[in-house]
Amino acid sequence: MYPYYVGKTPFLNPRNSLPVVDKYSGKVVSQVSTVPPEDLRGIIDKVNRTQKKLTAFPRYERKRVLLDIASKIKLNSEKLAQLLVLEVGKSITDARGEIGRAIDTFTISAEEAVRQGGEFQHADSSARNHGTRTITSRYPIGLVSMIVPFNFPINLAAHKMGPAIAVGCPFILKPSERTPLSAVLLGEILSEVDLPEDSYALLPSELSTAPVFSTDERIKLISFTGSAKVGWEIKKTSGKKKVCLELGGNAAAVVDSNVNVDHAAARIYWGAFYSNGESCISVQKVKVHEDIYDQFVTKLIEKTKTIVMGNPYDEKTFLGPLIAESEAIRLERWVQEAQSQGAKVLLGGKRSGAFFEPTIMSDVPPNCHISCEEAFGPVCVLEKYSDFRAVIDKVNTSQYGLQTGIFTKDLHKAFYAYDNLDVGGVVINDVPSVRVDAMPYGGVKDSGLGREGITYAMEDMSEIRVMVLKDVGLL
Structure with a gap:
């Protein structure tokens, strides 16, 4: 049996688990522990409380962590590709392609982690604003809830995790119940890098607990990839949260x-x-x-x-x-x-x-x-x-x-x-x-809301904050 992860710590739950099914043979080859429903909100609280540590986590350290993740995925690339064949049923060629893309996604996230800029403006656009200047920067939005589908369970997780780490957001991630092991192996990799303790959780879950990932009041952004039906239902129940939906298509x-x-x-x-x-x-x-x-x-x-x-x-x-x-x-x-x-x-x-x-x-x-x-x-x-x-x-x-x-x-x-x-x-x-993987990606109409692609996801995962300066620099 495989565990779920809260930060670097693995947890086994012998009472409840999801089967790992070899899609080719149809056989159950293992089990993945699911997070106990009674523990989920406590885990969310623990992860959420790491926001100050993450905000203070230097950008060069975020870059180093993301490059470490990319390196470890590369080191384990064949193992991960074989896992995708098992869990998803895609060909080994397509599986290796997905792992290569995940390496790219974390690498680009590392590069963007140290490129987060801001803006300086002379704001004296009228007489009443005489002597006014502004500085604009972006700050982490807060706890991000990530819900990942079965078809690209590693690279689509990377597209959410990479930008969150680059920006400095804590996150919880729910994998598809059809492909729960992919998240666990990503959890193993994350447990070997130097992220602040308990700043993330990878949580295979039963369908009955899924609503918590979109309704808990501590969540500031929901990043969902999946069907249009489920995505728009999440949007309907999300309340004041920011929502990014990557949904279906018939291209x-x-x-x-x-x-x-x-x-x-x-x-x-x-x-x-x-x-x-x-x-x-x-x-x-x-x-x-x-x-x-x-x-x-x-x-x-x-x-x-x-x-x-x-x-x-x-x-x-x-x-x-x-x-x-x-x-x-x-x-x-x-x-x-x-x-x-x-x-x-x-x-x-x-x-x-x-x-x-x-x-x-x-x-x-x-x-x-x-x-x-x-x-x-x-x-x-x-x-x-x-x-x-x-x-x-x-x-x-x-x-x-x-x-x-x-x-x-x-x-x-x-x-x-x-x-x-x-x-x-x-x-x-x-x-x-x-x-x-670096381009803006997303749709309109029933295909979704917002954009992924590292820099665009980073914008969604951050908020603009302005400092207004009045009569500074006067001697």
Whole structure:
């Protein structure tokens, strides 16, 4: 049995635990202790009381700690990658990619920890403000509650933990009950670095205790990544707290007639099916210009047929099992619903246990779940278009607005898309699945509120404080 962590101290709870399930075999291979509900508020109080220590913790020390974390992750990279294969079911290639990104995320956080600046202003904008100057700085917002999903349990935790340490915020982190061990191993790493004692807690928890992570009055910021349904419910019950929500999507890619079809097909193949399609920026809808539609479909199907589905520990495997058989059953039901309304399955569409074949569809009515909801699995829906402005308008009809990919050689079209798409990010000549860990990342509409990306998360985790100076420097 594995413990949960309050600062450097591990705690075992033999009475209550979460199973660690090998998603490929379906077997329970271990257990992770959950925090006892009666202890949770006391832990929150303990972590919250470290704020003064963290505020005083020098920025160069924060940098050193973050670099130590990155170094220890690198040292244990293969162990952590194997854990991701076990807990999530993603391929070993995708797992290693996530660990590499986590190293980058903590490294960038270290760099930004010593770059926190401020602003000096001459504030004598009118006669009544004569002799006034201001200095503006940012200070830690306070206790941050972090709720992390199952699909990228290490790097998405890094995207919350790294900025919090850089700014000087204490934090509590709740991992997904489907992937509890990832947080524990991060807890092991944090226990080996020199953060102020008890300034964080990594708390695998039962669903029944989840509301405490968003309702406790000592929490100043909730940073949630997960489904739109849960995220907006958290927002509704958050009270006076600041909330950052990174939610779902059903991302589109638009393929113009003037592009290299081989390149576009290869990138969309990756964007639709990497990490088993369990990504909020997975390519779900593909809008292809009618002049190249048939050529593109042929190339995409050819490429997708090369996918190896099977044992995610095997180096050759691209597609592993979904997080649970129930998710594969849902996808199967959605595909069948679309077929009953006239949609065509060009490739795939079949389920075997928790595995779902890489699936390409066309002629899907817009009201079908597989088109208008978030698939969160290896399915993409193709559609041809003729007018660029009209297809941008059609992309905007989605309830989601996370990222969109635009493949074009026309700079005017690129900027038209950037100016007119109602999304958080527009990716030119690549898939919407691209996320550079330093960039601002987040969405609009049902896709969320606020932005991640180290410097942007640091802004959310801090408050502006101004010092007003009157008649200083006079001799």
